[in-house]
Amino acid sequence: MYKVWLTPTDIKQYFYCKAIPYLNHVMDVWEPQTEYKDQGKENHLNLQKLEKRRKSLLKHLKLPLNSKKLFRVPLKSQRLMIKGILDCLIITPNEYIPVEYKVARKPKKIPANHKYQITAYALLVEDSFNTIVRKAYIYYQVNDKLAKVNITDSLRRGIIKVLHELNEMINYEREPLIRPFLPKCKACLLNRVCPWSLI
Numbered sequence: 489m490y491k492v493w494l495t496p497t498d499i500k501q502y503f504y505c506k507a508i509p510y511l512n513h514v515m516d517v518w519e520p521q522t523e524y525k526d527q528g529k530e531n532h533l534n535l536q537k538l539e540k541r542r543k544s545l546l547k548h549l550k551l552p553l554n555s556k557k558l559f560r561v562p563l564k565s566q567r568l569m570i571k572g573i574l575d576c577l578i579i580t581p582n583e584y585i586p587v588e589y590k591v592a593r594k595p596k597k598i599p600a601n602h603k604y605q606i607t608a609y610a611l612l613v614e615d616s617f618n619t620i621v622r623k624a625y626i627y628y629q630v631n632d633k634l635a636k637v638n639i640t641d642s643l644r645r646g647i648i649k650v651l652h653e654l655n656e657m658i659n660y661e662r663e664p665l666i667r668p669f670l671p672k673c674k675a676c677l678l679n680r681v682c683p684w685s686l687i
């Protein structure tokens with residue numbers, strides 16, 4: 489049904505602005521590597537080191553003693569044609585819990601793009617481990633806060649719908665309907681090359 493391999497990042501970008509996956513996969517235009525992104529990667533690595541010593545996100549969670557944590561877990565679903573590397577997977581005797589780290593401050597309301605990104609990882613965990621994921625977490629490193637996301641059927645349906653739309657857009661080079669929004673364009677690393685940019 490799906491022809492193109494996509495990632496949870498594509499899904500996150502789609503919810504931020506549909507032009508981004510179009511620019512990436514149809515026009516082959518990608519975000520430049522910036523100092524900020526390099527810093528983000530480095531922070532992720534430092535966080536993992538801390539995590540192994542239970543000094544960051546896991547201090548917020550009461551887990552059964554024999555729970556395991558896996559870091560940088562490569563996941564792939566042939567069924568959905570998505571793949572990605574999950575920051576952390578908690579395995580308790582009862583469940584699998586995906587965790588995504590963000591080098592950012594926890595917003596008052598979790599944005600849709602973050603929720604759908606972690607849901608995509610939850611579906612990858614389900615397909616990879618033949619399980620059902622009920623909840624996931626996003627850890628916002630800057631203010632050391634954890635956000636719980638319940639993996640609902642409505643979020644699952646949202647992912648399927650978006651995968652369908654992304655495949656149509658990419659396979660048929662179909663321009664998405666864009667309503668550019670100045671604050672988003674200002675923060676977007678593609679604003680100098682994007683034909684819809686308001687900058």
Ligand code: SF4
Binds near residue numbers: 672
């Ligand atoms: S510049 Fe604006 S319209 Fe273009 S991809 Fe970025 S957010 Fe979307």
